[in-house]
Amino acid sequence: MLSINLSKHLxxxxxxxxxxxxxxxxxxQARERKAVxxxxxxxxxxxxxxxxxxxxxxxxxxxxxxxxxxxxxxxIASGRYAKIQGVHEIALELENGILCSKAxxxxxxxxxxxxxxxxxxxxxxNQTRLFIDGAQAAISDSSLxxxxxxxxxxxxxxxxxxxxxxxxxxxxxxxxxxTLKQWKxxxxxxxxxxxxxxxxxxxxxxxxxxxxxxxxxxxPLYFHARNGRLQYYGNDPHAITITQKHPDxxxxxxxxxxxxxTEIRSEWPIPAGSKAVPLGTLRLIVExxxxxxxxxxxxxxxxxxxxxxxxxxxxxxxxxxxxGAALLKTAKLASDDSITFSWSPGEAPKxxxxxHYLTLxxxxxxxxxxxxxxxxxxxxxxxxxxxxxxxxxxxSRPNKIQSPTSDSGDTLRMLNWxxxxxxxxxxxxxxxxxxxxxxxxxxDIITLQESYGSQEMLAKELxxxxxxxxxxxxxxxxxxxxxxxxxxxxxxFQSLVAEVSLPNGxxxxxxxxxxxxxxxxxxxxxxxxxxTKHWVNEDSKLSTKEAKAIIESDLLPNNSSRNLPxxxxxxxxxxxxxxxxxxxxxxHGGYGPVxxxxxxxxxxxxxxxxxxxxxxxEVLRPDGSFAVIYGxxxxxxxxxxxxxxxxxxxSEIIRTHPQLDFPWPSDHAAVLTVFSLPN
Numbered sequence: 166m167l168s169i170n171l172s173k174h175l176x177x178x179x180x181x182x183x184x185x186x187x188x189x190x191x192x193x194q195a196r197e198r199k200a201v202x203x204x205x206x207x208x209x210x211x212x213x214x215x216x217x218x219x220x221x222x223x224x225x226x227x228x229x230x231x232x233x234x235x236x237x238x239x240x241i242a243s244g245r246y247a248k249i250q251g252v253h254e255i256a257l258e259l260e261n262g263i264l265c266s267k268a269x270x271x272x273x274x275x276x277x278x279x280x281x282x283x284x285x286x287x288x289x290x291n292q293t294r295l296f297i298d299g300a301q302a303a304i305s306d307s308s309l310x311x312x313x314x315x316x317x318x319x320x321x322x323x324x325x326x327x328x329x330x331x332x333x334x335x336x337x338x339x340x341x342x343x344t345l346k347q348w349k350x351x352x353x354x355x356x357x358x359x360x361x362x363x364x365x366x367x368x369x370x371x372x373x374x375x376x377x378x379x380x381x382x383x384x385p386l387y388f389h390a391r392n393g394r395l396q397y398y399g400n401d402p403h404a405i406t407i408t409q410k411h412p413d414x415x416x417x418x419x420x421x422x423x424x425x426x427t428e429i430r431s432e433w434p435i436p437a438g439s440k441a442v443p444l445g446t447l448r449l450i451v452e453x454x455x456x457x458x459x460x461x462x463x464x465x466x467x468x469x470x471x472x473x474x475x476x477x478x479x480x481x482x483x484x485x486x487x488x489g490a491a492l493l494k495t496a497k498l499a500s501d502d503s504i505t506f507s508w509s510p511g512e513a514p515k516x517x518x519x520x521h522y523l524t525l526x527x528x529x530x531x532x533x534x535x536x537x538x539x540x541x542x543x544x545x546x547x548x549x550x551x552x553x554x555x556x557x558x559x560x561s562r563p564n565k566i567q568s569p570t571s572d573s574g575d576t577l578r579m580l581n582w583x584x585x586x587x588x589x590x591x592x593x594x595x596x597x598x599x600x601x602x603x604x605x606x607x608x609d610i611i612t613l614q615e616s617y618g619s620q621e622m623l624a625k626e627l628x629x630x631x632x633x634x635x636x637x638x639x640x641x642x643x644x645x646x647x648x649x650x651x652x653x654x655x656x657x658f659q660s661l662v663a664e665v666s667l668p669n670g671x672x673x674x675x676x677x678x679x680x681x682x683x684x685x686x687x688x689x690x691x692x693x694x695x696x697t698k699h700w701v702n703e704d705s706k707l708s709t710k711e712a713k714a715i716i717e718s719d720l721l722p723n724n725s726s727r728n729l730p731x732x733x734x735x736x737x738x739x740x741x742x743x744x745x746x747x748x749x750x751x752x753h754g755g756y757g758p759v760x761x762x763x764x765x766x767x768x769x770x771x772x773x774x775x776x777x778x779x780x781x782x783e784v785l786r787p788d789g790s791f792a793v794i795y796g797x798x799x800x801x802x803x804x805x806x807x808x809x810x811x812x813x814x815x816s817e818i819i820r821t822h823p824q825l826d827f828p829w830p831s832d833h834a835a836v837l838t839v840f841s842l843p844n
Contacts, residue, residue: 198331198409198417201369201377203317205327206791207395208404209246209590212318212379212388213805214365215796218310223257224285224296224349225316226414227277227327234262234276238326240284244315246792246832250692254309255319257286257295259326264302268309269293273302280410281329283349285307290338299346312797313365318584331409335365349570350413352424352452358377360713371520372406375592376828378520380450380694384429385821386796388829391643397589419454421518426555428543429825434817434837436569436578436607437533441477444541446485446825447555448523451516458549459513463523464505470542472499472533472566475527478506480514485522487827493523503544516548524825529566536814538563542762561692567815568839570609574646574667576814578840580608581734581806583679583833586620591830598822598830600626603643605823606837611643612667612677612734614833620786632663640677648675654718658710664729671842673811674724678715678735680708680763690754691797708739709762716770730810730842733772736833739763743777744802745827746786752787752800772807775816775838792832793820806838814839 202208223241241257247502252400253268261278264284271286273295285296290309313335317326338359352368353360366380367390377390392403409415430445444467451457460480467473475497481490493514494506508514525541542561546553568576580603588595596619603611603623613620616633620641624631630648633641633656642648642663651662651674661677683703690700720731741764750757762773780786790804806816816838822829 193306198415199229199368199370199372199406200226200329200331200409201327201372201404202407203326203404204401205232205235205238205325206401207322207399207595207822208325209244209318209393209395210377210390210404211393212314212316212365212367212390213386213795214312214314214335214388216249216310217335217337217364217465219288219290219308220337221311222285222287222336222340223311223313223334223339224283224340224345224350226281226283226329226331226411228281229262229277229279230328231279234259235324235327236261237324239315239319239324240317240326241286241311241313242315242319243312244319244796247312247314249312249797250694251311252312254312256313257284258324264295264297266293266295268311269307271295271307272305274299274564276294279328281414283329283345283392285340285345287339289760295726296342296345299342299349301342302308314795316367316390318395320395325395327557329407331414333365333367334363336362337364338362339487343596354422354424366618367494369406369715373483374403375594375598380425382826383427383560385432385561385568387793387826387828388796391590391682391794392592393590397586403592407750408805418453419455421451421455421457423457423516423548423553424450426450426546428554428555428558430541430558430561431564432821433605433819433823434565434567434815435529435539436567437529437535438531438569439529441526442529443487443489443524443526443823443825444487444539445543445558446522447543447546448485448826449516449521449523451518451521453518455705456515456517458551459510459515460508460523461513461547461550462505462507463546464503464544465525466503466542467498468502468563469537469566470502472530472537472539473498473527474530475528476504479524479526481522481524483517483828485524487524487526487667489526490522522826533566535566535568537566539566561821565815565817570607573669574609574671574842575669576839577610578608579610579612579732579734579806579838579840580606580835581612582835583614583617583736583804583831584619585831585833586615587617588830588833590616590832591828595830596622599623599832602823602830602835603627606819606835608677608837612675613641613643614677614679614736616641635659639679642677642829644676651723657717660715660719662723667842668743673730673732673842674720676715676720676733676735678712678733680711680737680739682737682738690756690801692754695754695756697756701760701762704739705843706738712737712763712766713778717753730808731772732806732808732811732840733829734806734836737763737805738804739775740801741777741805743774744783744800746783749783749787767807772809773813775806775813775840776802776818776836778813779816788818788834789833790818790836793834794832804833804836808840811840811842814841
């Protein structure tokens with residue numbers, strides 16, 4: 166029996182789930198507390214958090230390395246793609262060891278020693294304060310907005326923090342000195358007076374070489390801390406974890422408790438006939454030194470259940486991967502759209518301290534109808550006889566059933582993706598994560614930008630044909646079917662053209678593009694007072710000019726006598742006039758309509774935007790493709806699959822990894838289009 170349920174005394178979902186604890190819980194193996202250690206050279210810990218406006222607080226524990234303090238060591242900053250008017254790029258830093266915020270004109274009186282210290286900064290809209298070890302260190306009459314996306318670094322290797330960082334928290338509330346001092350070494354449970362305003366929390370206890378979990382991360386972005394390097398082609402090691410030995414931070418409560426429970430649904434389009442496709446997962450974070458009991462019952466609701474042949478429920482620890490996870494239950498759905506899994510005490514899985522996932526996957530019927538939505542959601546959960554509240558996923562899109570690929574080539578699946586310097590921005594195994602995603606897409610044709618050394622590995626692992634200028638080139642085409650390179654008059658850094666031959670005897674022209682970018686594509690459209698005519702003018706000089714040249718010199722001459730269907734994928738580094746309308750201005754910093762010229766040129770040459778062809782309402786589907794890992798950059802669609810003479814069956818933008826609750830390995834979303842060729 167549970168000893169306490171604070172849901173009877175506190176309101177909200179956090180109140181119910183954070184204090185699930187057992188009076189007679191069984192002891193678990195002692196857990197070591199961890200901290201992340203940065204080398205002071207080029208480690209890049211990036212969360213992607215959105216802009217935070219007053220009131221807010223950022224807090225963390227820091228310990229300098231054995232070297233002398235540098236002139237500047239960043240603690241909290243915006244990182245990449247963050248030049249937004251009115252938002253300060255560096256919020257909190259050390260200047261020769263002295264805690265300061267130049268943005269708020271704040272500076273502590275003396276330098277820190279190299280022991281562990283708790284530092285914080287808060288802004289209530291009228292005043293901004295610095296705190297050291299729970300005591301106020303400086304105050305100014307100021308109000309500022311910040312973008313707390315990078316931890317211990319900005320974009321300059323010279324200012325990377327050197328030493329240990331632990332328990333980073335970002336709050337959408339201004340915490341006072343009393344609260345900071347009381348809770349600086351405690352896990353922020355439901356008893357914390359501002360628990361509902363906790364926006365980001367990275368303890369690094371479960372950090373792996375690729376990421377550290379945001380323990381309050383919600384779908385679909387999560388804002389987990391990505392472990393990368395500023396010098397992504399260098400040989401310096403990524404940030405590592407160390408055992409936390411500070412007496413206050415290393416302690417672990419003897420009693421186990423449930424800190425957070427979060428539903429995460431998959432957004433992936435699913436081809437009919439797919440096997441063991443993840444539909445969703447429930448993440449459970451157990452803190453303390455003992456287990457919290459066993460799973461009794463899990464009730465699910467499934468919209469579109471008639472498209473499912475078989476359900477599987479797996480339990481895993483650490484990550485939501487099905488591979489290696491324990492299979493708990495299987496089920497076939499009858500006519501009802503709800504299903505309840507229950508366990509007897511002897512067979513029920515136990516939740517010990519750590520990260521747990523209950524992942525639902527399914528075999529999809531071969532007769533599943535393309536275009537239909539599929540959505541699995543959790544209705545209720547019970548552990549050791551006690552109902553558990555959880556954060557529901559209300560933001561993720563439903564799965565959509567798509568047409569499967571065919572060996573004959575009658576139906577084709579094409580993926581276009583800029584893989585961000587070959588996938589090297591996400592830990593040492595970033596390129597492998599790119600491969601996992603491409604496999605999950607079941608794409609027959611892949612056009613890549615920023616391949617940069619990963620294309621040969623990808624083609625070999627897929628068993629696909631490869632066309633690329635060289636093994637370290639920007640552009641590459643991977644195809645399940647034979648491809649014939651065609652002459653290109655433009656730079657192969659920007660344009661590849663090939664002919665694809667299908668088993669059914671049909672052929673089509675395929676192109677892979679990368680066009681040059683302007684400053685607005687990196688987020689300046691979020692700043693007020695911009696002149697959109699300047700954006701249009703800049704596009705006209707760069708991407709529009711290049712698109713015309715490639716069409717005239719590479720596409721049309723290679724197709725003049727044959728009139729083959731044409732399909733091209735690329736990173737255009739230019740937005741679409743079909744997205745930036747007056748009706749959709751609220752998604753684009755208030756700007757719209759904007760007559761972006763490159764997308765208009767594509768229309769003038771007879772090319773159709775496959776995504777907008779399927780999703781013509783730019784308000785219902787304002788999807789962006791750059792840079793989807795950052796909260797403030799969600800609606801700039803610059804990656805496209807265009808076609809001429811094809812039949813488009815479906816098109817989606819993919820922004821979440823097929824392994825649920827895992828960081829997306831690029832700064833660009835992928836575009837997946839299903840099409841067929843005319844007879």
